[in-house]
Amino acid sequence: MIDRTQMLGLLAQSLAHADKDESLAARLCRASVEIMGADGGAVTLSPTTPERLTVSASDTTSSIIENLQEVLGEGPGQTAFSDGRTVITTVDDRSDGPFPMFTELAGTVAGSFTVFAFPMRPAGTTIGVLTLYATSGSLNHAVADAQFLADAVGAALLADPGSLIFMEPPTWPQRARVHQATGMVVAQLAVSATDALALLRAHAFAHDKTLGDVATDVLERRLRFSTDRTAGDRITSTDPLGDEEP
Structure with a gap:
């Protein structure tokens, strides 16, 4: 694990090199993908329960992941939000996990990868989810580091500090x-x-x-x-x- 100051330093570094024309949510999403060494990611906010709004998706696969969860009503992001906990799901040719419909369809359109869904809960209440996916099955930093990053991103996105x-x-x-x-x-x-x-x-x-x-x-x-x-x-x-x- 790395300490909080190091993680915030990585976030500052990534934002300093981000495309200034993108939205804040998009820049924070891409920064999270870069820091964690993921292949892609998405930020979903839930201003009212159970409404979910994908405010940024870094690539096509991330969009597919979020759209499938919305249509099917199941998936790691949905569970991460409802339970307020990190959810990790492997998408491959087996559909015997907790989200059989999601993993089967996601694997059909995007191949094999692992989904990491982190609830953003900067004030103790989950306001959304940072979802990352990696074809390698792992991230650059520990799950606890990624959860802290997700909470920090949530704090940064809150309109009223x-x-x-x-x-x-x-x-x-x-x-x-x-x-x-x-x-x-x-x-x-x-x-x-x-x-x-x-x-x-x-x-x-x-x-x-x-x-x-x-x-x-x-x-x-x-x-x-x-x-x-x-x-x-x-x-x-x-x-x-x-x-x-x-």
């Missing part, structure tokens, strides 16, 4: 600090303001802090997001409560 249970709604002074900190992250990473704010939210989730506290850390130079190759593509922090680096 004040809706997180561990974050207080920002006051006007806090909003000003968040705005300034967002601008500093934009300058550090050369990313869009949307991506910069997403990274601030993800960092707040990872360290159980308010968005205002993270903004203050950035403004007071205790936290810096960096993709400097000589710095090892990392997030550096001198905050004694964070992950300090020399």
Whole structure:
């Protein structure tokens, strides 16, 4: 396993090199695929139960996976959302698993692969699912790392950071600090303001802090997001409560 700061550093690095014309959901989806070494992936949000909306699919196979689950009413993503747990399913020439119709049809149209479905639950309640698939049957990092990444992506996608249970709604002074900190992250990473704010939210989730506290850390130079190759593509922090680096 890798620590949270390393995972957020990988996320920052991937977003810094993402296509700025894509939606935030698409950039986060592609970043997750890249970080985990998957062949493809999708992000599905569920604003109301049982409504599910696929907001991003990285490729045709990912679209097929999501469409089949929607039509059949079964699959790893559906179970990951309803049960709030990671679900891993192998799609091959056998249909004796927990999702026989899904695995049979998915195998027919897309061949053999493994599906990893991670509930996004940044505030303790599942808001959607990050689904990845890999023809190799494995990911670059441990399942626990992928689950943390999914939760961080969920935190980044929440439209209102004040809706997180561990974050207080920002006051006007806090909003000003968040705005300034967002601008500093934009300058550090050369990313869009949307991506910069997403990274601030993800960092707040990872360290159980308010968005205002993270903004203050950035403004007071205790936290810096960096993709400097000589710095090892990392997030550096001198905050004694964070992950300090020399």
